[in-house]
Amino acid sequence: MATIYQVSEAAGVSLATVSRVMNGNAKVSERTRKKVEDAMASLGYQPNAIAQSLASNRTNSVGLLVSELHGSYFGDLMSTVEHVLKENGKHVIITAGHVDEEREHEAIEFLKSRRCDALILHAEAVSDDYLKKLVESKVPVVVINRKVDELDQNCFVVDNVKGGYLATKAAIDAGHTKIAYISGPLFKKDASDRLAGHKKALEEAGLTFDNKSLFEGDFHESTGQEGMQHLQATFPDFTALVCANDEMASGAMTAAREAGFDIPNQLSIVGFDNVLFSRYLYPKLTTINNPIHAMGEMAAYWVLEHVYDIKSPIPIEHLFVPEVVDRDTLGNL
Amino acid sequence: MATIYQVSEAAGVSLATVSRVMNGNAKVSERTRKKVEDAMASLGYQPNAIAQSLASNRTNSVGLLVSELHGSYFGDLMSTVEHVLKENGKHVIITAGHVDEEREHEAIEFLKSRRCDALILHAEAVSDDYLKKLVESKVPVVVINRKVDELDQNCFVVDNVKGGYLATKAAIDAGHTKIAYISGPLFKKDASDRLAGHKKALEEAGLTFDNKSLFEGDFHESTGQEGMQHLQATFPDFTALVCANDEMASGAMTAAREAGFDIPNQLSIVGFDNVLFSRYLYPKLTTINNPIHAMGEMAAYWVLEHVYDIKSPIPIEHLFVPEVVDRDTLGNL
DNA sequence: CTACTCAATGTAAGCGCTTACAAAATATTT
DNA sequence: AAATATTTTGTAAGCGCTTACATTGAGTAG
Numbered sequence: 001m002a003t004i005y006q007v008s009e010a011a012g013v014s015l016a017t018v019s020r021v022m023n024g025n026a027k028v029s030e031r032t033r034k035k036v037e038d039a040m041a042s043l044g045y046q047p048n049a050i051a052q053s054l055a056s057n058r059t060n061s062v063g064l065l066v067s068e069l070h071g072s073y074f075g076d077l078m079s080t081v082e083h084v085l086k087e088n089g090k091h092v093i094i095t096a097g098h099v100d101e102e103r104e105h106e107a108i109e110f111l112k113s114r115r116c117d118a119l120i121l122h123a124e125a126v127s128d129d130y131l132k133k134l135v136e137s138k139v140p141v142v143v144i145n146r147k148v149d150e151l152d153q154n155c156f157v158v159d160n161v162k163g164g165y166l167a168t169k170a171a172i173d174a175g176h177t178k179i180a181y182i183s184g185p186l187f188k189k190d191a192s193d194r195l196a197g198h199k200k201a202l203e204e205a206g207l208t209f210d211n212k213s214l215f216e217g218d219f220h221e222s223t224g225q226e227g228m229q230h231l232q233a234t235f236p237d238f239t240a241l242v243c244a245n246d247e248m249a250s251g252a253m254t255a256a257r258e259a260g261f262d263i264p265n266q267l268s269i270v271g272f273d274n275v276l277f278s279r280y281l282y283p284k285l286t287t288i289n290n291p292i293h294a295m296g297e298m299a300a301y302w303v304l305e306h307v308y309d310i311k312s313p314i315p316i317e318h319l320f321v322p323e324v325v326d327r328d329t330l331g332n333l
Numbered sequence: 334m335a336t337i338y339q340v341s342e343a344a345g346v347s348l349a350t351v352s353r354v355m356n357g358n359a360k361v362s363e364r365t366r367k368k369v370e371d372a373m374a375s376l377g378y379q380p381n382a383i384a385q386s387l388a389s390n391r392t393n394s395v396g397l398l399v400s401e402l403h404g405s406y407f408g409d410l411m412s413t414v415e416h417v418l419k420e421n422g423k424h425v426i427i428t429a430g431h432v433d434e435e436r437e438h439e440a441i442e443f444l445k446s447r448r449c450d451a452l453i454l455h456a457e458a459v460s461d462d463y464l465k466k467l468v469e470s471k472v473p474v475v476v477i478n479r480k481v482d483e484l485d486q487n488c489f490v491v492d493n494v495k496g497g498y499l500a501t502k503a504a505i506d507a508g509h510t511k512i513a514y515i516s517g518p519l520f521k522k523d524a525s526d527r528l529a530g531h532k533k534a535l536e537e538a539g540l541t542f543d544n545k546s547l548f549e550g551d552f553h554e555s556t557g558q559e560g561m562q563h564l565q566a567t568f569p570d571f572t573a574l575v576c577a578n579d580e581m582a583s584g585a586m587t588a589a590r591e592a593g594f595d596i597p598n599q600l601s602i603v604g605f606d607n608v609l610f611s612r613y614l615y616p617k618l619t620t621i622n623n624p625i626h627a628m629g630e631m632a633a634y635w636v637l638e639h640v641y642d643i644k645s646p647i648p649i650e651h652l653f654v655p656e657v658v659d660r661d662t663l664g665n666l
Numbered sequence: 667c668t669a670c671t672c673a674a675t676g677t678a679a680g681c682g683c684t685t686a687c688a689a690a691a692t693a694t695t696t
Numbered sequence: 697a698a699a700t701a702t703t704t705t706g707t708a709a710g711c712g713c714t715t716a717c718a719t720t721g722a723g724t725a726g
Contacts, residue, residue: 075403384682
């Protein structure tokens with residue numbers, strides 16, 4: 001592998017000059033630039049990014065932490081972030097935290113040890129304190145889908161309370177009054193926020209929340225099925241079921257179908273997230289749009305602006321509002 | 334950020350000694366190890382991976398190229414590879430090539446410039462020649478889902494011909510004789526292989542392949558819908574439809590339903606890949622299992638064994654065989 | 667023609683580590 | 697106790713770049 005030294009020799013110039021034509025910042029005469037470029041081409045020279053980073057203290061790469069590498073939600077997030085960053089010549093290093101405090105911690109330390117210029121974190125397990133310390137330290141950090149007190153400027157979140165509210169409100173507006181709910185794991189802020197929104201909508205409509213109408217799932221498909229089965233026993237004759245995400249809604253639909261329900265005529269179902277496959281389901285799932293795409297984009301723009309001095313093409317916002325995506329699983333009563 | 338130098342000072346030892354306790358290879362007396370570790374802890378020392386890499390010529394990270402960062406197929410691949418590599422203390426740097434020759438090329442160059450210890454590539458657009466050159470160069474390379482002549486030892490592939498064959502054979506065994514086919518983009522090897530398998534199964538059953546029974550899609554959902562609509566006109570009254578992947582099968586199901594078909598009673602559908610959401614569909618999709626998980630795992634083990642001298646727990650194999658996943662969309666005639 | 671600018675290039679000191687080799691400290695043998 | 701082997705530690709030379717600063721060489725003004 002050719003080094004900058006060999007290029008400088010072949011071109012008959014100094015190291016510094018080669019470096020200058022590589023980076024295109026300082027001025028170099030046309031003639032020497034040509035010489036250097038020819039030398040590079042003929043040697044098949046490829047700069048060593050590691051050495052560049054060490055010397056310049058810039059890696060041109062930003063770290064992205066997600067909970068999992070699979071799943072539509074994170075797929076969308078990774079895609080979006082990569083897209084806007086790559087468009088601006090920056091690279092993304094992706095790691096997974098698996099919703100486990102230690103592993104998230106490790107993943108973040110890895111990104112730091114890799115000297116990423118900035119971090120974009122979808123961190124669920126690590127503590128608020130840890131995140132605060134991180135922000136106070138040198139690395140620019142942005143947090144997605146989690147609101148940390150005192151870190152408003154670094155957080156990009158969707159209004160989950162409002163989302164939960166909208167989902168249930170949609171069911172109420174369609175005439176439903178006996179509404180069941182399958183939540184996510186309630187120790188997670190987004191899960192509890194969505195449930196809070198659900199309760200708020202009920203209350204506003206003069207309906208009382210019944211503990212028996214609630215099943216706590218884990219955001220995975222299987223607990224949607226379990227939840228549906230469980231609720232049939234504990235809270236019979238509900239006409240609408242609101243689920244805290246699309247995976248669980250899908251599971252619930254399967255269970256409902258197996259139990260002989262016609263969707264949406266006998267049972268309405270509303271999801272949350274509007275992940276890609278929600279429109280492949282049959283019937284197509286009515287759900288709440290989680291603007292993960294917009295958030296990822298915004299986080300990337302924030303980084304460009306704050307770390308690389310590249311102006312964001314859109315104003316930076318921190319709160320995103322969800323909205324109802326009306327499809328085929330919510331019927332009028 | 335503390336450096337090794339500060340640690341050595343705080344501990345009252347030399348740089349070399351600190352480096353030794355960090356890497357745990359050479360022997361260090363218990364007493365000095367303790368001193369160094371204390372110094373590290375109190376300084377919150379974190380080694381600079383960039384500097385380590387430059388000095389040692391080892392990055393402990395392997396590059397992974399996928400076509401997209403979203404989608405179940407790549408999600409599975411990334412997850413699997415990351416899992417086994419991380420278990421062995423190695424890191425993964427993921428990039429996307431977007432099935433575009435230039436972007437794939439760039440992505441690979443990025444990984445090389447990042448001095449990855451090895452590359453795992455799901456490269457679709459780049460030429461065979463380029464891959465051969467890559468393998469001949471210093472970087473250890475492994476190719477997933479693509480067979481390159483003379484590179485057998487570096488390729489991990491599924492037998493797509495067999496998969497295509499099995500899909501159609503399943504339909505034939507269920508009594509179907511008029512079978513339509515929606516292929517992937519035929520310039521892609523996997524798409525044409527699957528189609529070849531389809532034709533082989535027809536031939537073997539004494540059925541003749543009719544060009545009108547074929548629609549060339551692009552592996553995305555929408556072309557499944559289009560294909561279904563198109564085929565109804567060009568090749569009416571087919572009773573089974575085989576699709577070259579699950580996304581298109583899903584699209585075809587939607588279109589079929591809109592056209593009033595009952596699946597599987599009036600129309601049978603078979604997919605390919607067995608991606609996660611194929612079992613969320615209604616009816617649950619009968620499909621061909623694409624052992625992407627096994628391939629990713631194997632590729633990772635290959636890297637561990639060949640690059641890091643960590644013995645693979647299972648024998649390295651290069652050819653994977655697909656099999657039918659019998660669910661609810663294939664009916665008997 | 668000399669003095670002075672300013673652009674183009676070169677020199678050399680790091681960036682934070684690893685690692686061959688040398689030196690010192692300790693253990694073993696006789 | 698001296699001689700030797702062995703373990704532990706230190707010294708210093710890089711790894712391939714960037715960049716502050718010094719130098720050179722034109723170009724311009726007087």
